[in-house]
Amino acid sequence: MPGPVPELEDRAVACAERLCSADRVLLASHIDADGLTSAAIAAQALERAGLPFETVFEKQLDEDAIAAIAATDYDTVLFTDFGSGQLDVIGDHEDAGAFTPVIADHHQPADRETEYHLNPLLFGIDGASELSGAGASYVLARALADVTETTTAVATDGGAASTAARADNRDLAALAVVGAVGDMQASGGELRGANERIVEEGVDAGVLETGKDLALYGKQTRPLPKLLEYATDVGIPGISGDEDGSLRFLEDLDLELRREDGEWRRWSGLTSEEKQTVASALVRRAVSRGVPAKKIDQLVGTSYVLSAEPVGTELRDASEFSTLLNATARYERADVGLGVCLGNRSDALERARKLLRNHRRNLSEGIDLITREGVTHEEHLQWFHAEDRIRETIVGIVAGMAMGNEGISRSKPIVAFAEKTDDEVKVSARGTHGLVRDGLDLSTVMTEASRAVDGDGGGHDVAAGATVPAGRETEFVERADEIVGEQLS
Template identity: 65%
Template sequence: MTAYRDAMDAPVPELATRAARCAERLRAADDLLLASHIDADGLTSAGIASTALERAGIAHDVVFEKQLDREAVERYAAADYDAVFFTDFGSGQLDVITDYEAFTPVIADHHQPADAAIEFHLNPLLEGLDGGSELSGAGASYCVARALEGDDGDNRDLAALAVVGAVGDMQVVEGELIGANAGIVAEGVEAGVLDASKDLAVFGTQTRPLPKLLAYASDVPIPGITGDRNGALRFLDGLDAELREDGEWKAWADLDTAARRTVVSALVQRAMRTGVGADEIEALIGTTYTLCGEERGSELRDASEFSTLLNATARYDRAAVGLAVCRGERGAPLDAARDLLREHRQTLATGVDVVREVGVERESHVQWFHAGDRLPETVVGIVAGMAMGEDGVEAGVPIIAFAEKDDGGDDEPGVKVSMRGTPRLVERGLDLSTVAAEAAAAVGGDGGGHEVAAGATVPAGRETDFVAAADAAVSEQLGS
């Protein structure tokens, strides 16, 4: 018995029937495995699903995978599970999953489905919704979680995690979450676990002191402030506002409304004087998503910072830490996550230096670099995105990053490919999911993802062939 009365009471009405069907099968499972991806969207997907399953009294085990492949599915089949609940992956691997009859698959995903069908499958793409911008894996899990409610239960508090997953999966469009994601935001606001309001759209508003906040804010570069700590200090010292407390710079979250208006007004004026475009200036302000139940000044208070914290756990083989935080555990798990975040930030800072050292090659329509074994395969995509706009890296050209894949000693290790674009390129027709799939298939690999970010695994030695195929595909999409 689900808590919502009919489809229109569901968080995503188009998916209500699929959600109810999946929930019914999960309740009937005798021995259940929950399998999920390792990024922020995958961790929040698992956190939502695991919490909802526990509330429904459904015992389950949890595993995480960097990539869902035949070897992983074989392990699940050999473990005698009655059902396997796949979150934030599974749709793209349906052709593999359906080769095994040892368990019943239940899938809550948002990636492009393979050419196969199963009975218990929730995916926005199956109902005409955009899985790249309207609903994340966490959002798909949230739909199932709402359907798992009993008459006296309420899983709407899990909307906060769904928003963290969507933000972490880069589904913010022109400053806000849209489509089905917006419906989940509304449920979270109604439940009192979320606040969605217009504010400075800069990473670190909860935790970074103001000079660091502005100097590190690279999404909208402002000459004399961005990348210039001393310039940011001079800018702030010249403002008539209470920006310090006991001699220490405040964080943005600690400023009152008047002080925030003063800083934003001055930022806009500086941007205009230094030639920043009107569209970029407008992007300074966006919708921020605040988790009301988390401590002010904590990484968990802001959806973007929360997602970054999660990315720093499973990417370093500590998925259990991220899951514990998603499930509401604090203390030791949160301390461990913060330690991993510090390590993650150092790795990323070093990663940009690696890109500079190895150099970026420019083709007609894409650019690329090969990090070899100098960067973990789990972070090379993040580094690629960070490098766009650096010296020698064009911000308006899709970038392809290669790193050696850790295959645990296999004789023929593959190569990890990560691809990043920009929202403006997507508006022009870029779809890196298709590019990754086509280019990988051309060299005997496998790829997919989203329009603005995608990935692949290809055989070692076929990197330049992959680049050539990707270059041709991007040229066809952008008509140039």
């Protein structure tokens, strides 16, 4: 059957045919939620196609990592959620006959061409907001199923999709949506563009459910008071960040919101009528406290529910699932995240939950640190240097979550530094979708500013990163500030 993104169909088929001609494949992927779901989609598609493969993960696909891949005895390498930005280096190894690359990515490509390159940006589709790395992997998986004419497959432990959906890989749409949500592509509360078509396939396959719902994180797992207390994206005075205020708000409602054992219920366990009562009361409170109408509208968005997963678990909600995945590979346990994606609901899931608790603690401590110590404001951006006090794998997440806190503006992009090695510093940059609409492109900022100091970088318009030599951070900030100023002028 036709693929979900017609613009990519011919290229996806070409990439699939090349994979099918290989004796075996090395699958290399990034470590964030989008990278893990990309790898899981590709792994299941390769397995269903009967293609032997091995999976490796990289925090950063730099020259050393690519050289290590080239040193293996694999003739075919499938890169997912990275590879496009490193085409110049990959191309040198391809020209030398080390391997044939097949790339399913959505990042800004380097100025180099290769035959088997599946990237939405090459076909006029925005890779920052309309198709993620997992989405590109899904398009490839659908083509791979078509090329190999798969008719049967084995469902994962948590699978409930039909045999037909597994046969054409449409059941993998759920993971593609988790990757897109984890990559911050649900702008304005919902996925758009090519992502929408993947959502439609997931709904048709019976692995996704969508609908309008309260746009707060933690609807599956957080008790109601914590759900409201931690809902800071749309700050409601007297509720957001206020434990006692959240409790009073809920206790004043004419609803039975506690279980028989006295514990608070969760949003996922409420009836439709109860949800409507709570949501209406939240809107009334926001209006009475002067929250702008534009902000109030953000209280409601599109929910993406993985229908095969148990109610009340992190795996049921795309946003919570993606956070769980971020808590694995960023702590050197990509195998755990991949295991969860592939259906391991015992050892891998329990380990992931332990890592998530640690991840949340580290994020909280990092946000407190930056809020307490403050940031340095340049004319067009703001920045801080965490040194070794925040892990370089999560410093970008901390930076994005800290925006809007006291002294940390949402009207400027934020740049975060953290020690990577004795000689290198990790740089992460975060913006807002509003700044992007005004012209901000952090991918360009990170690429150009890093190269000005003999580093390297890239990413997306709203979130990007780089690696620069230690000691040259000031030069980097000066150049980045200039570029941001030019973009937003």
